[in-house]
Amino acid sequence: MIIRPAVESDLPALMRLLLADRATLSDELPPDSDCYLHALREMQDSGVSCTYVAVADEAVVGTFMLTFLRHLMRRGSRVAIVEAVRVDSAHRGRGLGTEMMRWAIGESRRRGCSVLQLTSNLARKDAHRFYQRLGFRGTHLGMKLSLS
Amino acid sequence: MIIRPAVESDLPALMRLLLADRATLSDELPPDSDCYLHALREMQDSGVSCTYVAVADEAVVGTFMLTFLRHLMRRGSRVAIVEAVRVDSAHRGRGLGTEMMRWAIGESRRRGCSVLQLTSNLARKDAHRFYQRLGFRGTHLGMKLSLS
Numbered sequence: 001m002i003i004r005p006a007v008e009s010d011l012p013a014l015m016r017l018l019l020a021d022r023a024t025l026s027d028e029l030p031p032d033s034d035c036y037l038h039a040l041r042e043m044q045d046s047g048v049s050c051t052y053v054a055v056a057d058e059a060v061v062g063t064f065m066l067t068f069l070r071h072l073m074r075r076g077s078r079v080a081i082v083e084a085v086r087v088d089s090a091h092r093g094r095g096l097g098t099e100m101m102r103w104a105i106g107e108s109r110r111r112g113c114s115v116l117q118l119t120s121n122l123a124r125k126d127a128h129r130f131y132q133r134l135g136f137r138g139t140h141l142g143m144k145l146s147l148s
Numbered sequence: 149m150i151i152r153p154a155v156e157s158d159l160p161a162l163m164r165l166l167l168a169d170r171a172t173l174s175d176e177l178p179p180d181s182d183c184y185l186h187a188l189r190e191m192q193d194s195g196v197s198c199t200y201v202a203v204a205d206e207a208v209v210g211t212f213m214l215t216f217l218r219h220l221m222r223r224g225s226r227v228a229i230v231e232a233v234r235v236d237s238a239h240r241g242r243g244l245g246t247e248m249m250r251w252a253i254g255e256s257r258r259r260g261c262s263v264l265q266l267t268s269n270l271a272r273k274d275a276h277r278f279y280q281r282l283g284f285r286g287t288h289l290g291m292k293l294s295l296s
Contacts, residue, residue, distance in 0.1 A: 014220070018221055027222075028222075028223060036220055036224050039220050042218045043218045046218065049217055049218065051220065065219070070187050070190045070194065071187065071191075071213070071231075072162070072184055072187050072191070072232065073166055075175075075177055076183035084220065084221065105293065105295070113295055114295055114296045115293065115294055115296070116292070117290065117291065117293070118290075119267065119288035121289075122286075128289055135293050136293045138270075139269060140267035140268060140270060140291075141268050141270055141288070141290060142265065142286070142288025143265065143266050143276070143280075143284040143286045143287070143288075144264070144287060144288070145253065145263065145264045145279075145282065145283050145285075146262070147253070147261055147262055147264060
């Protein structure tokens with residue numbers, strides 16, 4: 001398995017992975033809609049966020065998004081955020097998610113980040129245990145305000 | 149009160165506000181350390197994140213940081229994150245925090261964001277109620293991995 005930044009040709013498989021997750025599905029468009037292409041281009045060109053894909057046997061089997069933000073606190077260090085973590089349901093239970101997160105942790109260290117953070121739906125106790133095993137500690141309440 | 153992006157001359161007051169918060173204080177340097185100046189410059193020039201100050205009678209009485217990130221989900225829309233929200237203890241109870249957050253909500257709408265999100269320490273029940281009154285819903289567990 002390799003992990004690399006997503007490119008435009010990954011988009012159909014990538015969007016299928018993202019849109020398969022019913023917990024966050026909300027009024028989305030078909031995976032080949034222009035809005036996703038434009039968003040991917042902007043993100044991958046930003047230098048701030050990047051969507052990565054995990055590829056095995058030439059198929060996209062996982063994805064996650066990493067963002068690196070300069071903060072004032074923690075001596076003006078960078079903070080990394082990981083989001084939109086998905087593993088293809090046909091490939092779960094093989095340690096793929098762990099491998100992806102270890103890669104994300106390594107990349108965050110390489111970029112000099114003082115902390116890697118994420119939010120996970122309160123109902124997903126199995127996901128919380130997964131992240132706890134990797135060393136994450138659940139210390140905050142994640143709150144959202146819908147603007148649409 | 150006015151709200152505007154922080155500039156370098158705000159830094160002493162701004163850092164005093166940020167470093168007064170013992171819940172997130174961790175091995176910081178004196179407020180006039182170069183690391184904070186460099187971080188502020190990078191942030192304010194990034195076009196992605198911005199630290200704002202609330203100013204009353206020419207004094208910095210509050211601060212918050214806003215970040216706007218392009219995502220693939222939600223039709224490729226932007227997501228706004230608000231962090232590092234502080235109100236000077238001498239100015240609490242006057243609705244200043246509400247005014248700052250209403251400004252942040254308005255700015256997030258102006259930038260076309262589909263959602264505004266934040267994390268708040270699990271122990272801060274009063275902060276959770278504050279954000280709930282503004283319409284935020286606590287749906288996620290915020291998890292952190294220290295890399296330093």
